[in-house]
Amino acid sequence: MKPMAVLVALALGPVARPVAAAPAVSGPRIEADAAEFSFGRVPNDRAVEHVFKIRNAGTKPLVITRVQTSCGCTAAMMETSVVDPGQTGRLRVSFNPHGQKQVVTRTVTVYSNDAVQPTLALKVTAEVVPAGDEKKAPEPSKRAHAREAKLVFSTACLKCHGPKSSGESGAHLYASACVACHGASGAGVRLGDEVIGPPLRLAGMSVKSGPGLTQTVQAGTGHPAMPGYGKAYGGPLTDAQVASLVDLILKNFAAR
Ligand code: HEC
Ligand code: HEC
Structure with a gap:
């Protein structure tokens, strides 16, 4: 009898809505x-x-x-x-x-x-x-895949958005996990007018210190494409891996 009651309640859901709005009428x-x-x-x-x-x-x-x-x-x-x-x-x-x-x-x-x-x-x-272009078929997307609402670290996504092996660090790790959006040498990636990932250069970055960058990579920025990569935030990377990336950014990219 219980499941039946649930079904009835669900079925009544939309019908019940105007009740909440009634005083406003x-x-x-x-x-x-x-x-x-x-x-x-x-x-x-x-x-x-x-x-x-x-x-x-x-x-x-x-x-x-x-x-x-x-x-x-x-x-x-x-x-x-x-x-x-x-x-x-x-x-x-x-x-x-x-x-x-x-x-x-x-x-x-x-x-x-x-x-x-x-x-x-x-x-x-x-x-x-x-x-004149309004009747032409839209240009085929140059995207690697359809736009995802939020980058999630499932195995399928890690294939291109995560380390190739658990031991990876530094430039190799960057090439596996970051290059798709931040580009070679941290130059950033654009598709047409759209920024896929900003350049990782001191001039443009909102945080420039080692601890600030560590926090950003560990915890993410809140942007759907830049979630927290640190294990403590549900990401795939250890503290040492994050540290190796921050080191790479500061030593090799940031000053360019
Ligand atoms: C075949 C490799 C590949 C796989 C698998 C993959 N991605 Fe991507 N993803 C990319 C590349 C390359 C980019 C950089 C932008 C582009 O080329 O579209 C990207 C960009 C993104 C972006 C930013 C897109 C934007 O428009 O700003 C998000 C978010 C994202 N991926 C989420 C995911 C999620 C979630 C999964 C798993 C369901 C996933 N990706 C699986 C290659 C991949
Ligand atoms: C799917 C695309 C994508 C991938 C992959 C990605 N990022 Fe990002 N990243 C972004 C976007 C988009 C922003 C800007 C976020 C915002 O505006 O909040 C960003 C911001 C950042 C910032 C902050 C820049 C600033 O202005 O302060 C850092 C640092 C950073 N990413 C490092 C990394 C590192 C390291 C990796 C690899 C572990 C990585 N990102 C992987 C898309 C990506």
């Missing part, structure tokens, strides 16, 4: 049909437009007091500034790709008299391409 209540819209590939010579639907799920008229965009290239306008309870208003968002390139994300902020959520942030994204 009195007064005006702003809701958008989507939090984000992607224009896809956009040629750089043509503005594009999208309409978000803004619904008033509350009991009093919703008054849109202001709509703001994060960049002059994006314009947004509510067709009606008051939306009655249960009704939907249209928010027209246009994006002008002129002078932009690559993937851009812009935010549209809607201010209203909804006391629970006085500001609502919506996102639009576009991949701006040279005019």
